[in-house]
Amino acid sequence: MNQEKLTIDLLSQIGKLLLQHGAETELVETSIKHAAMKLGASNLAILIFPNAILLSLPSSDRVYNTQLYKAERQDVNFRALDKVTTIIEHMDATTDRAKLLEELKHEEGLSPMYPYYLRNFMAGLGCGAFSLLFGGDWYIFLATFLASSLGFYLNGFLLKRYFNPFIAIILVSFTTTLYSGLFAFGNEAAHIAIASSILFLVPSVAFINSVNDLTKRHYTTGLVRGVRGVIISFAIAIGISLALHLLGVEKFV
C-alpha cells in the first residue's frame, strides 16, 4: 500500500513539474505514461487540466488510488523539463521512490536559474538586437537596451513581491515604453525602439503550446493557453497605450 502511494505521488510530482514549467499537454501525458511503465504501473489513467493533474491507479480488484495535484504556478523553465526527462530516462523498477520524490519535491534546487544580472543583461541585449532587425541604428539599439534592462529589473522586482502577474505586466510595459520613448524622443525611428523593447514580455510559449495542444486534440488546455496568451497581449497593449497617451501618440507613428 505504501509503495503504491509513493508511486502515485512520484508520478503526480513529475506531471506537476512538467505542467508548471511550460510543457505541452502531450509531453506531460507521454512522460507520465513512460515513467509509469518503467515503475511497473502500466494500467494508469491520466486526466490533465490546464492547471491540475488527476491520476488514478487500480490497487486491487476493488480499490482505486486517485490523486489530484494542482500546479501552483505557470512559468517557463526549460532546465526543469530537461531534468525531469533525464530522471525518467534513468528510472527503472528498482528505483528508490522515497528518495527520488524527496529530490523532486525540492523544486528550487532542481533547476537553478541563470544569475539575475546575466538574465537582465541578456534581456536588454536581445531586445536591442531585435531593434536592429527592424532597421534601427545604433542609437536606437542603445535606447532599447537601456529601456528593456530597466523594464526587466522592474519585472523581477514586482514578481518577487507576489504582484498579480497581469498587473505586473501592465506596469512593466508602461514603464518600458515610457523609458524607450523618452530615450529615443524626437528620433524618427522611435517607434522601432518602443516596439522591440517589450519583446521579453511576448507570450510566445503560451501561443505555440496552444497550437501544439489544439492539433493533438487536447482542446481544453489548448484553449486555456490561447486565452492566457491573448490576455497577456492585451495587458502589454494596455501598458503601451497608457504610456503613449502620456508621451503623445502622433510622435511615435
Added chain:
Amino acid sequence: MILDIGIGFCVSLAVAILFNAPVRSLVPIIFLGIGAVLSKNFMLHYGFSLEFATFVASFFIGLVSIYFAHRQKIPILVYAICSSIVLVPTINAYKAMIGLIQISTHQLSNQELITQSLHYGLRTWLVFGAIAIGIVLPTQFLKKYRFKIL
C-alpha cells in the same frame, strides 16, 4: 549578412537564457536562430511574402530541432520556442495597435488609417499562425495516431 548573423545570435541566446534553457542546448538554439533569420531574409529578398517566408523559416526550425531533440534527449519545445522568437512580428503588431488608438481617439473620417490598421493586425495574426503551424507540422509527420476527427 554579418549583421543578420549577429542579430540571430544575440536574440536566440538572450531568449534561451531568459527561459533558462540547459547549457548543452545553447549551441543548437543559436544555430537554429541564425538559420531562421538567414532563411527568412533570403526569401524576403527574392520577393516572397512575409507570411510565407516566416512559415518556411519556422518549418526549418521544427525540422532541424527534431534531430537535436533525438540526439540530446531534450524536448523539441526547448529548441523550437527559443529560436523562433526571432520571427515574431512585433513591429506589425505595434503599428496595428497605434492605428486602433488613432481611430478611437480622433480621425474618424480617415479611411486609409482604418484599412492600414486592419492590414497590419491581420498580418500579425497570420505571421503568428505561420510560426506556430510551421513548428508543429514537422513533428507530426513522424508520429502515428489512432483516432479520426472526420
